[in-house]
Amino acid sequence: SETVVRRERFAGGPAREFLSSMAFDDRLFEADLAVDRAHVVMLAEQGIVDAADAGAILDALDDVAEEGFDALPEGEDVHEAIETAVIERVGPDGGRMHTARSRNDEVAACLRYEYRDTLLEAIETTVAAREALCEVAEAERETVMPGYTHLQPAQPTTVAHWALSYEAALARDTERLLDAFDRTNRSPLGSAAFAGTPFDVDRERTAELLGFESVLDNSMDAVSSRDFLVEGSAAFAGLATTLSGLAEDLVVFANRGLVELDDDYASTSSIMPQKKNPDTLELVRSTAGDAFGGLHGLLTTMKGLPRAYNRDLQNASPHAWRVADAVAEATDVAAGAVSTADWPAEELAAAAGEGFSTATGVADLLAMHGLPFRTAHEIVAAAAERGADYDALDAACEEVVGEGIDSLADRDAVEAVLDPVASVASRDSMGGPAPGATAETLASALEGCAA
Numbered sequence: 001s002e003t004v005v006r007r008e009r010f011a012g013g014p015a016r017e018f019l020s021s022m023a024f025d026d027r028l029f030e031a032d033l034a035v036d037r038a039h040v041v042m043l044a045e046q047g048i049v050d051a052a053d054a055g056a057i058l059d060a061l062d063d064v065a066e067e068g069f070d071a072l073p074e075g076e077d078v079h080e081a082i083e084t085a086v087i088e089r090v091g092p093d094g095g096r097m098h099t100a101r102s103r104n105d106e107v108a109a110c111l112r113y114e115y116r117d118t119l120l121e122a123i124e125t126t127v128a129a130r131e132a133l134c135e136v137a138e139a140e141r142e143t144v145m146p147g148y149t150h151l152q153p154a155q156p157t158t159v160a161h162w163a164l165s166y167e168a169a170l171a172r173d174t175e176r177l178l179d180a181f182d183r184t185n186r187s188p189l190g191s192a193a194f195a196g197t198p199f200d201v202d203r204e205r206t207a208e209l210l211g212f213e214s215v216l217d218n219s220m221d222a223v224s225s226r227d228f229l230v231e232g233s234a235a236f237a238g239l240a241t242t243l244s245g246l247a248e249d250l251v252v253f254a255n256r257g258l259v260e261l262d263d264d265y266a267s268t269s270s271i272m273p274q275k276k277n278p279d280t281l282e283l284v285r286s287t288a289g290d291a292f293g294g295l296h297g298l299l300t301t302m303k304g305l306p307r308a309y310n311r312d313l314q315n316a317s318p319h320a321w322r323v324a325d326a327v328a329e330a331t332d333v334a335a336g337a338v339s340t341a342d343w344p345a346e347e348l349a350a351a352a353g354e355g356f357s358t359a360t361g362v363a364d365l366l367a368m369h370g371l372p373f374r375t376a377h378e379i380v381a382a383a384a385e386r387g388a389d390y391d392a393l394d395a396a397c398e399e400v401v402g403e404g405i406d407s408l409a410d411r412d413a414v415e416a417v418l419d420p421v422a423s424v425a426s427r428d429s430m431g432g433p434a435p436g437a438t439a440e441t442l443a444s445a446l447e448g449c450a451a
């Protein structure tokens with residue numbers, strides 16, 4: 001009959017493989033079954049398909065679910081293959097499943113359904129990484145370490161302060177993923193090809209059955225839009241950027257003997273027997289390449305597409321899957337590396353005082369005793385050139401303001417701020433590294449993770 005003629009004419013020929021999305025549609029298998037079920041239930045409730053046919057279709061869908069993606073018959077994509085499998089089981093009445101819909105609203109619904117899960121899993125993984133950082137902060141609240149700017153020793157800080165800096169960034173990355181989730185969680189189903197349908201469909205009902213928060217109103221927009229994938233991928237790209245910095249820090253710290261990575265997160269050389277390399281973290285760092293590449297691929301695919309559906313859209317989503325999978329995996333690995341790493345307190349403390357890292361604290365002290373900060377800065381800068389100890393400070397003071405440092409602050413106070421531990425303890429401003437301040441940051445970080 002006509003169906004057979006149509007299938008023969010559009011069998012695909014030499015471009016069949018090229019046309020097909022079966023190679024990556026397994027990801028939509030569960031989603032398509034859910035979308036099919038919701039649609040059929042709604043069709044029955046609306047009296048568009050009778051209860052017996054709907055029941056037979058739903059049974060067939062259970063059967064198809066049971067047998068799995070790999071057992072599907074041939075098809076251009078998972079949507080067509082599942083429909084064929086249903087018709088094989090039910091007979092021609094199985095074809096009623098596709099009443100009042102198109103693959104265009106079907107695939108858009110499947111993508112949103114599946115992407116919701118992808119986002120939720122990534123959000124859970126990101127929260128777990130934040131919890132791992134909080135545990136490090138808890139354990140290393142008073143572990144003094146060097147803090148860097150321009151990769152040079154700048155001011156002493158603590159491991160906890162460092163860890164919580166990444167927790168804070170990951171908390172915002174989590175918010176962005178949640179925002180993307182909100183705009184993903186809207187139903188395009190019932191839009192049909194783009195132009196709506198004469199059947200009395202209940203779009204809100206299918207949205208409800210599929211757990212969508214709301215319905216995308218305009219049916220042309222609903223099938224054409226993939227901005228939810230753009231937004232989610234951009235959030236993943238931001239997350240990958242945070243992770244790349246975290247990984248880079250750990251690579252540098254490991255290089256300087258300031259952190260000991262667990263063997264599970266390091267690798268060795270096939271020729272140089274003495275090597276322990278931070279390969280895993282280098283791969284985490286490289287994930288930004290997957291994320292930005294995928295986001296760019298997605299945006300480029302979408303750019304300039306006319307309304308409404310165009311087959312380019314089929315190639316948009318694999319970019320989003322690649323981004324999400326790569327970044328979620330890297331988040332998980334980074335969390336593992338963080339929670340198994342060892343922080344050698346003695347090496348960290350020794351390094352924390354290197355490079356006159358307490359200089360700012362001395363300038364702060366002199367300024368607290370009434371000197372303009374700029375003058376204090378000048379004195380300490382001059383001392384830095386002379387050796388960075390008490391005598392150097394004294395001589396520099398004489399040079400810049402014409403009197404010894406004891407005229408400004410007593411020796412004990414000066415010696416104290418030269419000590420990295422005291423230096424850290426003194427910086428107790430909100431969000432600072434002093435253990436008391438860090439405890440408050442940690443408490444709100446933990447609250448955020450639990451929310």
Ligand code: ARG
Nearest residue numbers: 021077103104107309313314
């Ligand atoms: N597999 C296709 C996709 O992912 C299904 C839509 C086909 N629609 C069409 N109008 N040719 O976009």
